[in-house]
Amino acid sequence: MKTLEYLIEELQRAEELAHLQTATERLRDHYGISHVVYHWVNSVGERFGAGTYSSEWVDRYLEKGYLRIDPVIVGCFQRFSPVDWKQLDWSSRAAQEFFREAIGYGVGNQGYTIPVRGPSGQFALFTANHDCNDDTWTRFIAANGRDLMIIAHEFNRKALEFESASALLRTPALSPRELSAMTYLAKGYSRARAAEEMEISEHTLRVYIEAARHKLGAVNTTHAVARALSAGLIIV
Amino acid sequence: MKTLEYLIEELQRAEELAHLQTATERLRDHYGISHVVYHWVNSVGERFGAGTYSSEWVDRYLEKGYLRIDPVIVGCFQRFSPVDWKQLDWSSRAAQEFFREAIGYGVGNQGYTIPVRGPSGQFALFTANHDCNDDTWTRFIAANGRDLMIIAHEFNRKALEFESASALLRTPALSPRELSAMTYLAKGYSRARAAEEMEISEHTLRVYIEAARHKLGAVNTTHAVARALSAGLIIV
DNA sequence: TATAAACTCCCCATTAATGGGGAGGCTGGC
DNA sequence: GCCAGCCTCCCCATTAATGGGGAGTTTATA
Numbered sequence: 001m002k003t004l005e006y007l008i009e010e011l012q013r014a015e016e017l018a019h020l021q022t023a024t025e026r027l028r029d030h031y032g033i034s035h036v037v038y039h040w041v042n043s044v045g046e047r048f049g050a051g052t053y054s055s056e057w058v059d060r061y062l063e064k065g066y067l068r069i070d071p072v073i074v075g076c077f078q079r080f081s082p083v084d085w086k087q088l089d090w091s092s093r094a095a096q097e098f099f100r101e102a103i104g105y106g107v108g109n110q111g112y113t114i115p116v117r118g119p120s121g122q123f124a125l126f127t128a129n130h131d132c133n134d135d136t137w138t139r140f141i142a143a144n145g146r147d148l149m150i151i152a153h154e155f156n157r158k159a160l161e162f163e164s165a166s167a168l169l170r171t172p173a174l175s176p177r178e179l180s181a182m183t184y185l186a187k188g189y190s191r192a193r194a195a196e197e198m199e200i201s202e203h204t205l206r207v208y209i210e211a212a213r214h215k216l217g218a219v220n221t222t223h224a225v226a227r228a229l230s231a232g233l234i235i236v
Numbered sequence: 237m238k239t240l241e242y243l244i245e246e247l248q249r250a251e252e253l254a255h256l257q258t259a260t261e262r263l264r265d266h267y268g269i270s271h272v273v274y275h276w277v278n279s280v281g282e283r284f285g286a287g288t289y290s291s292e293w294v295d296r297y298l299e300k301g302y303l304r305i306d307p308v309i310v311g312c313f314q315r316f317s318p319v320d321w322k323q324l325d326w327s328s329r330a331a332q333e334f335f336r337e338a339i340g341y342g343v344g345n346q347g348y349t350i351p352v353r354g355p356s357g358q359f360a361l362f363t364a365n366h367d368c369n370d371d372t373w374t375r376f377i378a379a380n381g382r383d384l385m386i387i388a389h390e391f392n393r394k395a396l397e398f399e400s401a402s403a404l405l406r407t408p409a410l411s412p413r414e415l416s417a418m419t420y421l422a423k424g425y426s427r428a429r430a431a432e433e434m435e436i437s438e439h440t441l442r443v444y445i446e447a448a449r450h451k452l453g454a455v456n457t458t459h460a461v462a463r464a465l466s467a468g469l470i471i472v
Numbered sequence: 473t474a475t476a477a478a479c480t481c482c483c484c485a486t487t488a489a490t491g492g493g494g495a496g497g498c499t500g501g502c
Numbered sequence: 503g504c505c506a507g508c509c510t511c512c513c514c515a516t517t518a519a520t521g522g523g524g525a526g527t528t529t530a531t532a
Contacts, residue, residue, distance in 0.1 A: 078356075079355060080358075080392065080393060080396050081393050117353035117354070117355075118353070119313065119314045119315065119316060120314075120471075121357075121465070121468050121471040123468075123471075146386060149386070149389070150382060150385070150386075156316065157316060157317050160316050175507080175508060176508090177508075177509070177510095178508095185458050186458065186459070186462040187459065187462070188454055188455040188456055188458065188459030190456070190488070191488075191489070192488085200509085200510070201510075201511060203510085203512060203513090204509075204511060206489090206490085207509085207510080207511090208509090209489095209490095210490090210491090211508090218424055219424040220424055220489085220490080220518095221458055221489075222421050222422065222457055222458045223422070223424025225461065226421075226422040226423070226424070226461055226472050227472070229465045229466065230471075230472050232313045232314035235277070235303075235304075235313065236463075236466050411477080411479085412478085413478075413479065414478095426518070426519095427518075427519070428518085436479085436480070436481090437481060439480090439481060439483090440479075440480050440481060442520085443479085443481090444479090445519095445520095446520085446521085447478095456488095456520080457519075
């Protein structure tokens, strides 16, 4: 499909985050649907979002902490495949009130959300939203679901380029022994056990831990292990 | 492309893990390349693989612990987009020896690997491998890269279907306070500081840490934080 | 409206981790 | 040939974490 290629090429040319905002608008118009939204979240809250939802709704959403109620977020967080909103669990009272409120702010009743995960626990959602009946939506997804997935990944690729390229390149290199030490500690070994495993004295092991701590800018062992894991330096 | 649709439909009909093995063989033949491999590592460290590499090479690979040397694994772990093996860092001596040995076992010199991440820290790789010159391979990827990405995700979807019952649903749910506690510890806060931040007594905080430890099957705090991170329960 | 799960607080004794020192041998690169 | 970085070993005193108890109050949901 030529149009898809064109949209993706345009996306790849984006040079700043604001361009992603434009891209969501263009996609919405191209597909003739109510909304297109790309956003990523961490455990603390929203980091970045680009989309066509009204700013009133976005403000309201953040203010009320709907991140922890929204079945789309909660459901997608433990799923791998894209989900049609109909498949989600809307049974709790909080969820139903949330949905009614969303509709009131111009959100369509149908939605298709694609979860995308990046390195170091990064997590993003790409959503297509529309106001129509079930059959129409099912046909739309059957026709465009695969393209939307490709687009979702292109969005995330671009977002990661902007946001984490710098962060990843800043990660310090640990020496082999330091990496081993971090790995054993991440596995729950005590310093004594880890030293035994590495066939060195516990004193020596401590030197590695200290060195790794300083390189990683960590204040204690747990912190150092957490950073090494997040940076992808070690795999448990 | 009709053939792609056919391959995917066949994949979706798979009812056991062994069928994924057949699927890799069929893909290899369809594209006329040397190897197709899909394998994953989950947060617990369990591994599963389906692919066309010789069993001698797979055994050798596991025996020598090449998971920690292989630039494909190391590189993809911190990347989001698919990578051509040429882009990876093969400069270290260990990597070069590893590569020579791989070739000796029938692995092609060109590769394209797609990292795929699922819930709870699940991480998989889908690799297309061939023996040819750079130009031929670049053209092959330009023509089929996008299809390979869709296929990689279908593989992972299927694998998660099989495994989700056992491995992923085993990931325990932590309560909000337990998650907060783990998060502060991962940030390097001492128990005293974390308790202060959460506005509870240190004694109470300890209860959360203990609870989280037991739920995560961890032997100490560092282990618990590492598991929570690997499982994607918390993000620092 | 029962009931489970989450949240909060406290004690005592023991073990593990940390901070800050110093010192010698080995290897690879400029 | 020299220097940086890595690997190895050791001491002492202090602080922090752990193991294993018990017990009462909310809160959400079946």
